[in-house]
Amino acid sequence: MQTAQDPDADIITGLMSGDERALSELMRRHLTRVHRVAARLLGDSALAEDVAQSVFLKTWKMAPDWVPGQARILSWMLRVTTHQCFDILKKKTPIYTDDVPEVEDSRRSADRKMIEDQTAFSVQQAIKALPDRQKAALTLSYYENVSQKEGAKILNVTESAYESLLVRARKSLKATLLSDSEFAAPEFLTHTDEKEERQ
Amino acid sequence: MTGAPTPDLALNALLDTQKIAPVSDLLQARILAQAKQTPQVQTVIPQSIAPKAPANDRFQIGFGKIAAAVILCFGLGISTWIFQTQTAVPAQDLIWQEAAVDLGVDEIYAWVEGESADVQSTGS
Numbered sequence: 001m002q003t004a005q006d007p008d009a010d011i012i013t014g015l016m017s018g019d020e021r022a023l024s025e026l027m028r029r030h031l032t033r034v035h036r037v038a039a040r041l042l043g044d045s046a047l048a049e050d051v052a053q054s055v056f057l058k059t060w061k062m063a064p065d066w067v068p069g070q071a072r073i074l075s076w077m078l079r080v081t082t083h084q085c086f087d088i089l090k091k092k093t094p095i096y097t098d099d100v101p102e103v104e105d106s107r108r109s110a111d112r113k114m115i116e117d118q119t120a121f122s123v124q125q126a127i128k129a130l131p132d133r134q135k136a137a138l139t140l141s142y143y144e145n146v147s148q149k150e151g152a153k154i155l156n157v158t159e160s161a162y163e164s165l166l167v168r169a170r171k172s173l174k175a176t177l178l179s180d181s182e183f184a185a186p187e188f189l190t191h192t193d194e195k196e197e198r199q
Numbered sequence: 200m201t202g203a204p205t206p207d208l209a210l211n212a213l214l215d216t217q218k219i220a221p222v223s224d225l226l227q228a229r230i231l232a233q234a235k236q237t238p239q240v241q242t243v244i245p246q247s248i249a250p251k252a253p254a255n256d257r258f259q260i261g262f263g264k265i266a267a268a269v270i271l272c273f274g275l276g277i278s279t280w281i282f283q284t285q286t287a288v289p290a291q292d293l294i295w296q297e298a299a300v301d302l303g304v305d306e307i308y309a310w311v312e313g314e315s316a317d318v319q320s321t322g323s
Contacts, residue, residue, distance in 0.1 A: 027230060053229060177213050
């Protein structure tokens with residue numbers, strides 16, 4: 001089954017022949033993305049780096065056997081990433097930390113900062129509670145803007161199954177997060193700057 | 200005053216609160232260093248470079264098989280002939296023994312083998 005032209009077709013030949021510059025270019029293009037997907041699935045940035053390293057080395061090692069035109073190399077790499085994350089999640093309880101980067105902004109009040117941190121933590125816990133495949137579908141679709149077709153290939157499911165995973169993931173999150181009166185309040189969802197000006 | 204957002208928009212706003220720490224600057228260097236020590240694996244020989252036996256080589260291979268069979272048969276035949284030749288010797292011995300009996304010299308040979316002293320002392 002032929003796929004659309006691979007945007008990385010220009011560097012595949014170099015990868016297949018063992019050109020390290022091709023590997024560098026591949027990392028320049030996709031390392032952040034692969035790491036991001038792994039980090040969202042695992043909830044651990046350091047562990048996600050290990051996964052990313054493993055994925056790129058596997059790509060490098062298997063490159064001579066790559067058949068151009070059969071799939072996009074990024075889709076293949078994301079598939080390997082999700083599967084490695086699933087294996088890790090099955091073996092251990094993921095370590096979720098309050099690893100929300102602090103943004104220095106002197107204009108923000110301490111209360112607002114506390115609410116944001118608490119919100120982020122609650123959302124993090126809700127996503128963590130999702131089944132692995134729903135979490136992966138949500139990550140690929142919402143955070144990585146992967147099409148339904150590509151997402152189904154990455155997770156090795158049919159498109160209808162992938163859509164079902166997405167729907168169920170969002171439904172679970174809405175039930176968990178939006179039923180909470182704190183998150184459902186309009187004050188939270190609208191710009192608080194406007195509220196402060198009115199006051 | 201803005202209206203309440205739809206549940207989907209509300210959820211998206213919540214999902215947007217999740218931030219990911221950036222990748223370490225050293226990760227790319229680590230991967231490259233590891234790649235230098237990781238040999239690439241080729242398990243499938245591409246069809247475009249897989250050597251195909253040319254027609255004359257196929258002929259030679261077939262001919263070789265026939266030649267091997269002929270040599271084998273020849274070898275078996277030689278072995279059979281040699282075996283038959285060796286088993287024929289006892290038959291020739293039998294002929295000589297019969298001839299010795301006819302000539303009466305078999306007793307002499309019996310003396311040689313120590314069967315009887317009377318034959319030796321023929322001078323008495």
